[in-house]
Amino acid sequence: MILTHSIALLAALCLFTWLGLRARKTSDNLDDYVTARNSQGATAIGLSFLASGMGAWILFAPPEVGAFVGPVALAGYALGAALPFIVFAILGPQIRKQMPQGRSISEFADQRFGKGMRHWVSLISVLYMACFLAAELTAIGAITGLLSDLNGQLVIIGVAVTTLVYTAWGGLRASLATDRWQAVLLMALLAAVFFVDWKHLPAVTESAELPGIPFWSAVSVALTLVLAVTAANLFHQGYWQRVWAARDTASLWKGAALGGITTIIVVAAVGALGISAAMAGLDLGTPPIPFFALLNEAPQWLGAVALVLAVTLVASSVDTLQNGIASLAVSAKSGLTLRAARWITVALMVPVILVALQGAxxxxxxxxxxxxxxxxxxxxxxxxxxxxxxxxxxxxxxxxxxxxxxxxxxxxxxxxxxxxxxxxxxxxxxxxxxxxxxxxxxxxxxxxxxxxxxxxxxxxxx
Incomplete structure (x- = not known):
């Protein structure tokens, strides 16, 4: 199976690299590199919101919330993951109107409140996105160890280098191009895993109850997740780039709606697998990983499918975050060249990769x-x-x-x-x-x- 897993991963990474490199615009324009301004229709924006927001976290967090906190908290999680897109659709056009040539939320903070607020907003944005990057790369290393005999650290480096190749060269257009295909691929792979896993679940006994905690405690957890995820994602520079990349307000609105609806469906479906695993009495592991507990009951070949799914999820979020952090750096320093922007993208990934390799x-x-x-x-x-x-x-x-x-x-x-x-x-x-x-x-x-x-x-x- 090592050869099968290796070939599947290599094929997926080569596909993403090819898609990203061919999307590069021929003109060496720094603004286009970080914004792809006014170029994307509703479908492209919607699929990009979905792919950028999805990461390996959906294989861990929603199933665990579903298995231990129950459907109320899971609903809050799904809503929290989708709500930021609606906020971008409402506020994005207003900010675009005030700053038609803008690039980031930190530039908006600078225009309205000065350098001090801009520096604070940039610091929060970078901290959040760096944590997100480290979490995603750490997760793909852990998932590799769970699903195969491959070296997880090599896969971490492989995903980081692959996404760097096409984002450093092609900028935001490369990320947007890969997002479209990654969104379609992850939905297809999730459907396959969902169908096969569901068929191989042990029979749920008649006495099985829905997992959960007291209702108001579940509501508290759900509200916490909605507030935390929404507030954090509004500092996600990768999402703000897509506000300016949208062709017009209508494209942004329709794209946000598409991204929000599909995100709710994906998070709810994956979380439902956690609920099913708990109701079926499976050993969820320590720490609990309900999604991967389900794979123990499924055919062996599904492990390769799940591994490609995980790589797709990680790559789709990592390339967005890489370009988002580089965009903040470009916005902060005037007179930067395109070559400098590419090297900044590479340099910012070095500490993130080092943290991810620790497995913490x-x-x-x-x-x-x-x-x-x-x-x-x-x-x-x-x-x-x-x-x-x-x-x-x-x-x-x-x-x-x-x-x-x-x-x-x-x-x-x-x-x-x-x-x-x-x-x-x-x-x-x-x-x-x-x-x-x-x-x-x-x-x-x-x-x-x-x-x-x-x-x-x-x-x-x-």
Missing amino acids: SVLRLFLIADLLCATAIIPVLMGLWSRVNHQAAMAGAVAGLVGAILPDWVITGSLVEAIQIASFPGGVPTLAPFVGALVLSATVATALTLLRASPATQTSPD
Whole structure:
């Protein structure tokens, strides 16, 4: 089976490389390299949103949520994964109108609130995307070990180098071109795994109950996931690139709807496999990996299919993140050449690959990065309100940091314990830090804006 797995992986990576390289535009234009401005129709944008958002995480997190927390939390997870696309469809056209030649959310923060907010937004974006990259590459190494006898570290390097080849050379157009095919391929592979796994599930006993926790606890987990995923993805530069890549507002709207609907279906379907595995009484493993527990009951050849599926998922998210981080660097430094942009893409991947090769869990870092995103996202997007100024936005972002700690500080009476809870020990998501960050940041930014009445509003009508 080693030869079969090796050939399947090599074929998939060669296909992605060929698709990416042939998409490169002939003109050496830096703006086109990072934005592919106004070039993509609704279908291309929708499939790109789907492929970019999907990663190896869907083989771990939704099945585990389904198996242990139940369908309510799974529904929240599916909604949380899709909701950012709708937010991009609503806010994206407004930001495009204000910045027709823009490239990133950090540029918008700079235009409205100055360099200080831009640097903070860029730092949060890079931290989040670097965590995402490390998590995806770490996951493909772990999946390789679960499904085959191949060296997981070699596969990590292979995926990273392959995606670098076509993203460094072809830029955003290469990522968009591969996204279309990767989206179709991952849906076909998921359908195959879903069909075969479902057939080989042990019979569910009549006494089996749906897995889950008390209803309101499940709702709390679902809401936490919606808030965390939505706030974090609004700092995903790869998604913002697609806002400017869309041909027009209609293409962005239709593409976001297509990406959102397909994302909900995919996350819900994969999570349902976790629920089925739990109801069938399978050994889910330690730590629990319901999706891969199902493969133990399936034909051996399905392992190769699942491995190609995992590589497709990882490649589709990794190439988007690589180009997104490079785009932030290009936007931050004027006068950069296309060659420099390509080398920045390569250089930024070196520390990420080194972290991924360690095989460590990055879930806790992921949650901390999500929380950082939640502290600042509302003040940044309030830039669409013309009355909000620099001081109000910065105060809101600082208040968001306080709000992430304040609820548990009040509950426990200990600042140290509150900080520890907000760092998510054990990688367990909790609602209070996210709600506190969002509510306090919005409240302070809004209050300062309303208190700062313009002279025109203070004058008497007569």
